Amino acid sequence: MDLERLQALLPHKVFNRRVRKAAIRRVRKDLILHGKSEHDLSKDELEYLVADAETDVKSDLQKAGLLGALALLGLGGL
Numbered sequence: 299m300d301l302e303r304l305q306a307l308l309p310h311k312v313f314n315r316r317v318r319k320a321a322i323r324r325v326r327k328d329l330i331l332h333g334k335s336e337h338d339l340s341k342d343e344l345e346y347l348v349a350d351a352e353t354d355v356k357s358d359l360q361k362a363g364l365l366g367a368l369a370l371l372g373l374g375g376l
Contacts, residue, residue, distance in 0.1 A: 317359075321351035 305311070325347045329336060336344060 317352055317355050318348070320355045321348050324351045324355065 325344070326336070328347075328351075329339075339347075
């Protein structure tokens with residue numbers, strides 16, 4: 299089996315790819331809400347917005363994981 303194909307399926311790469319897709323969706327939604335287009339911004343500006351959104355998505359996932367763990371322990375109401 300080809301090692302390159304196997305590396306594409308590593309968990310951290312799949313996770314990063316899904317986080318990036320979620321961040322891109324978030325940036326597109328924000329641009330629509332502000333009445334702008336992707337073409338109005340430079341490539342560097344878009345990359346900055348996507349990187350910032352990736353940080354937000356990862357933070358949201360961490361919070362959701364923590365809340366899920368607390369709910370399993372019965373501490374969600376505190």
